[in-house]
Each structure stands twice: as C-alpha cells, then as structure tokens.
Amino acid sequence: MAGAQELTxxxxxxxGSLSAFFATKRRTRLAILLSAPMLWLVVAYLGSLxxxxxxxxxxxxxxxxxxxxxxxxxxxxxxxxxxVYWRVAWRTVEAAIAVTVIDAIIALPVAFYMSKIASRxxxxxxxxxxxxxxxxxxxVKAYAWxxxxxxxxxxxxxxxxxxxxxxxxxxxxxxxxLWLPFMVLPVFxxxxxxxxxxxxxxxxxxxxxxxxxRSVVLPMVFPAVAAGSIFTFSLTLGDYxxxxxxxxxxxxxxxxxxxxxxxxxxxxxxxxxxxxxxxAIVLYLLAMRRTGALENV
Amino acid sequence: xxxxxxxxxxLRVITWLVLLFLYAPLVIVIMNSFNKSRTFAFPPTGVTxxxxxxxxxxxxxLDALWTSVKAGLGATAIAVVLGTMAAFAVxxxxxxxxxxxxxxxxxxIALPGIITGIALNATFRTVFDPLGIGFGLTTVIxxxxxxxxxxxxxxxQARLRRxxxxxxxxxxxxxxxxxxxxxxxxxxxIRTALVAGALLAxxxxxxxxxxxxxxxxxxxQTLPLWIFANLFRPNQAPIVDVVAAVLIVLAVVxxxxxxxxxxxxxxxxx
Numbered sequence: 001m002a003g004a005q006e007l008t009x010x011x012x013x014x015x016g017s018l019s020a021f022f023a024t025k026r027r028t029r030l031a032i033l034l035s036a037p038m039l040w041l042v043v044a045y046l047g048s049l050x051x052x053x054x055x056x057x058x059x060x061x062x063x064x065x066x067x068x069x070x071x072x073x074x075x076x077x078x079x080x081x082x083x084v085y086w087r088v089a090w091r092t093v094e095a096a097i098a099v100t101v102i103d104a105i106i107a108l109p110v111a112f113y114m115s116k117i118a119s120r121x122x123x124x125x126x127x128x129x130x131x132x133x134x135x136x137x138x139x140v141k142a143y144a145w146x147x148x149x150x151x152x153x154x155x156x157x158x159x160x161x162x163x164x165x166x167x168x169x170x171x172x173x174x175x176x177x178l179w180l181p182f183m184v185l186p187v188f189x190x191x192x193x194x195x196x197x198x199x200x201x202x203x204x205x206x207x208x209x210x211x212x213x214r215s216v217v218l219p220m221v222f223p224a225v226a227a228g229s230i231f232t233f234s235l236t237l238g239d240y241x242x243x244x245x246x247x248x249x250x251x252x253x254x255x256x257x258x259x260x261x262x263x264x265x266x267x268x269x270x271x272x273x274x275x276x277x278x279x280a281i282v283l284y285l286l287a288m289r290r291t292g293a294l295e296n297v
Numbered sequence: 298x299x300x301x302x303x304x305x306x307x308l309r310v311i312t313w314l315v316l317l318f319l320y321a322p323l324v325i326v327i328m329n330s331f332n333k334s335r336t337f338a339f340p341p342t343g344v345t346x347x348x349x350x351x352x353x354x355x356x357x358x359l360d361a362l363w364t365s366v367k368a369g370l371g372a373t374a375i376a377v378v379l380g381t382m383a384a385f386a387v388x389x390x391x392x393x394x395x396x397x398x399x400x401x402x403x404x405x406i407a408l409p410g411i412i413t414g415i416a417l418n419a420t421f422r423t424v425f426d427p428l429g430i431g432f433g434l435t436t437v438i439x440x441x442x443x444x445x446x447x448x449x450x451x452x453x454q455a456r457l458r459r460x461x462x463x464x465x466x467x468x469x470x471x472x473x474x475x476x477x478x479x480x481x482x483x484x485x486x487i488r489t490a491l492v493a494g495a496l497l498a499x500x501x502x503x504x505x506x507x508x509x510x511x512x513x514x515x516x517x518q519t520l521p522l523w524i525f526a527n528l529f530r531p532n533q534a535p536i537v538d539v540v541a542a543v544l545i546v547l548a549v550v551x552x553x554x555x556x557x558x559x560x561x562x563x564x565x566x567x
Binding site for chain 1: 300301304305308309311312315316318319320321322323325326329375378379380382383385386390392398401402404405407408409410411412413415416417418419420422423424439442443446497500501504506507510511521524525528537541544545548549551552553556
C-alpha cells in the first residue's frame with residue numbers, strides 16, 4: 001500500500017515537469033521523434049546523393065589526376081553517348097530481368113507450398129531455412145558457386161564435364177541463387193495475406209486449379225512479387241563482386257563504376273556512371289509503386 | 298482450391314529441391330574446410346583439421362573479425378535509435394508526408410549498394426575529409442547505419458501495429474506519467490521486437506561488403522573485406538573456407554532468435 005501511495009503522491013509532482021509538457025504537445029513529440037531519423041536520412045543520405053550528382057559534373061586533371069571542381073557536362077556526355085557504356089548497361093539490365101524472372105518462377109510454387117499446404121511446424125522450419133542463407137556470408141556463397149562451376153568442380157563432375165563455365169550464364173545463376181530469399185519471403189507474406197476462403201470460393205464456383213491460380217492467386221500476390229523484384233532487380237544492378245568471382249571477363253555497370261573509382265581513380269566519371277543504375281532503379285521503383293509493391297517491401 | 302494429390306506432391310518435391318539448392322553451396326563450403334587438398338579438388342581427397350587450426354591462429358582474420366564486430370555494434374546502436382524513433386512517428390501519428398518518410402527509410406536498401414557507396418564516398422571525400430574526419434571505422438559505421446535503419450524500423454513498426462495503443466491510453470488514464478508509461482508499458486511491449494531488429498541489423502552490417510568497400514580506409518578491414526582480399530590467394534583460401542564455414546553455422550543463431558523474439562514469422566519482412 002505504501003508503494004501505491006507513493007505513486008499517487010509522486011504523480012502530481014511529476015505532472016508539472018517535462019512529462020506533462022510532452023503530454024500536451026503532440027506536435028512537439030512528433031517533431032522530436034522525426035527530427036533525428038530525418039536529419040540522418042535527408043541530410044546524410046539524400047545529401048550524399050546530391051553530392052554525387054554534383055561531383056559527376058566535375059572533372060579530373062588529365063595530368064595530375066586530381067579532381068577539378070569546375071562544372072562541366074563532359075562526364076555525363078561521355079557516359080550517355082558512349083556505345084560501350086550503353087552495351088554494358090543493357091547487359092546489366094538483361095541480367096537483372098533474367099534474375100528477377102528466374103527467382104519469381106522459383107519463389108511462387110515454393111511460397112505457395114510453405115503458406116497454403118505445409119503444416120504449421122514445417123512452415124516455421126522453412127521460413128528459418130530460407131532466411132538463414134541470407135545471413136551467411138554473401139562472398140562465401142558467391143565463392144561456393146565458383147567452386148561448384150569450376151572446370152573440375154562438382155557440377156562438371158555430376159554432368160560429365162558439362163558446365164556453363166565462368167561468364168554471363170554463371171553470373172545469372174549465381175545472382176539468382178544469392179537473391180532468391182529476397183523473393184521468397186515477400187511472396188510468402190503475400191500468400192499469408194491471401195485468405196483461404198477466396199481459394200475455396202473460386203473452387204466452389206467451379207474453377208479448376210489452373211483457373212483459380214490465373215484469376216485469383218496471381219492477381220492477389222502480384223504486389224508481393226513486385227516487392228521481391230525490387231530487391232532482385234536493384235541488387236543485380238549494383239553487383240560487381242559476384243560478377244568478378246564467377247563472371248570471367250563479363251562486366252556489369254557496377255564493375256565499370258568500381259574500376260573508374262578505385263582503379264582509375266576518376267571519381268567524377270564514376271559518379272556520372274552511377275547515375276545510370278540510379279535512373280534505371282528509380283524508373284523501376286516508380287513503375288512498381290503503382291502496383292502497391294512498396295507497402296510490401 | 299482443391300489440389301489433386303499429384304499436384305500437392307509435385308509442389309512438395311519442388312519446395313524441398315529448392316531448399317536443397319539453397320543449401321548445397323553452403324554444404325560444399327563446410328566440406329571444403331575439412332578438405333585435405335588445397336585446391337578444392339572434387340570429390341575431396343581426404344579429411345583434415347589443419348585448416349581449422351591455421352584459421353584459429355590467423356591474426357588477419359581475427360583482427361578483421363574484431364573490426365566487423367565494432368562496426369556492427371556501432372551501426373546497430375545508431376539504427377536502433379533512429380529506426381525506433383521513425384517507427385513510433387509513422388505508426389502512432391498522422392501527419393502530412395508520412396508516406397514520404399517511410400519511402401525515405403526504405404530507400405537506402407532499395408537502391409543498389411554501389412550507388413549508396415559512391416554517394417557516401419563522394420560526401421566523405423568532399424565534405425568530411427576537409428573537416429578532419431577521414432575514411433575509417435567512423436565512415437564505415439555511418440554507411441552501415443544508413444541501411445540498417447530500415448530493419449529496426451520494420452520490426453518495431455510491425456510490433457506497434459499489432460499491439461495497438463489502448464494499453465498506453467489505459468496507462469495514462471490511470472495517472473501514469475509519460476515516462477512511467479514508456480518504462481512500464483511501451484518498452485516491455487517492444488523489447489523483443491527491438492532485440493530481433495537489432496540482431497538482424499547487426500547481421501546485415503556484419504555481411505556487408507559493397508558500401509564498406511567505398512567507405513573504408515586501407516587499414517580498416519572488416520571480415521568480408523578480409524575474405525575478399527584473401528579469396529584468390531592460394532595460401533589463404535583454405536583459411537577463408539574455415540572462416541566461411543564458421544559464419545554459415547553462426548548465421549543460424551540470429552535468424553532463429555529473431556524468429557522466436559520477433560512478430561509472427563509470416564510477416565516475411567526483410
């Protein structure tokens with residue numbers, strides 16, 4: 001009882017303090033909650049993207065290699081008029097589309113099984129099983145594929161000497177493998193939100209499974225597939241490491257950007273090149289926003 | 298939808314095959330860490346523990362591990378604070394630009410890592426460097442925190458959505474101050490979601506390499522950077538395999554814990 005009395009006695013005294021001030025100022029509390037995260041994301045993140053754009057307009061001194069901070073459109077002009085860069089950009093986008101399609105085709109039946117057929121316990125086990133490789137080292141998995149696809153590796157051993165070898169195909173396989181959990185999880189969540197009653201109603205109305213899948217399931221889980229595709233698309237556009245490990249001589253946009261920044265030490269050209277995948281992903285995000293994908297990310 | 302037994306069976310086989318496909322490369326790595334041959338000949342030539350012994354003595358790997366832990370802890374601490382604040386703002390308040398805020402939080406993970414990397418690199422070069430903050434652990438932590446915020450944010454937001462605000466209202470109706478409500482009602486409700494989000498954020502930071510490459514200095518080497526630097530060195534490759542095997546086994550811990558502590562596993566958020 002003494003404790004309760006203390007509490008009631010203490011309460012009015014506290015009312016006059018900071019707590020009471022915030023209790024009445026809802027807007028103030030909101031402003032404080034938003035201030036730090038927005039400061040970080042707007043100033044540090046969007047600000048950095050801004051600096052990147054500005055630095056794309058700078059040039060390097062051809063003699064000393066130092067950055068010259070005078071505004072010129074030379075880098076952007078060079079990037080967007082060069083057939084070489086466009087070819088690399090197309091190759092990257094092709095790979096991103098291929099990886100996304102492969103992952104969607106694999107994820108749909110798997111997520112459907114996990115959500116609608118598997119028992120509760122199997123489902124939990126499978127969610128953990130899909131999530132775990134996501135946190136196992138990315139590099140190591142890419143390297144494991146290098147081992148798998150090596151001339152004397154297991155794939156060659158299992159298929160009597162037939163392997164795709166290191167190159168574009170190997171890169172697409174490896175990236176599809178690496179990003180698969182990013183597709184399975186949102187699609188699984190999409191199936192979880194799809195009421196079983198809808199499937200039964202469709203079947204009661206005489207639809208065969210194929211018709212139910214086409215007319216009920218696919219339209220309902222499409223936003224979830226779109227959400228997963230943002231990851232598979234964006235991660236592929238930004239990858240240079242897996243490409244370097246299993247791609248042989250294949251180069252993607254990110255390899256070229258990396259080469260300009262680290263090897264050639266030409267930061268402005270690297271920034272100008274980085275606008276290419278940035279534009280591609282922004283266009284993709286805008287297209288996907290209309291499907292409601294962003295609420296599923 | 299009534300699925301024929303044949304179709305159910307097919308789906309089951311596909312699912313288990315895909316899980317097998319997910320784990321096959323990981324099994325190969327673990328097997329290789331015991332492989333006698335230095336060049337990963339397949340099938341393995343014999344079993345040995347000498348690479349495990351060598352790895353435990355490798356100062357490069359241990360230093361890198363320590364750097365990764367420091368970077369992960371720093372980034373997670375920032376992400377927990379900022380992600381929780383943003384989640385409370387978006388979930389408990391209505392305001393103009395709410396969708397923009399949630400979009401901004403997602404953006405660093407939706408954009409390719411190389412763009413985040415180049416952008417931060419440009420800022421660190423032109424703004425931070427003249428201020429005396431050179432490339433190093435600080436810049437790595439700033440980079441990692443940026444894309445870790447979304448992980449904490451997603452976890453806390455899901456928890457707040459599920460628990461609603463009636464308990465908080467009840468608490469203040471019963472005369473609790475704002476601090477008491479937070480201490481005895483709100484915090485216990487979000488505690489496990491906080492831990493789950495922090496674990497996943499730490500895991501993401503621990504494995505990150507692209508943004509790290511562009512925000513680190515040569516003397517600050519995280520574990521992924523160390524692995525990448527040693528991947529193609531014949532002498533170090535077996536040790537890399539041991540480190541990789543350890544990482545694969547350890548990856549189960551945060552995932553399993555976060556699934557137990559976090560919201561229903563079906564939320565499927567990354």
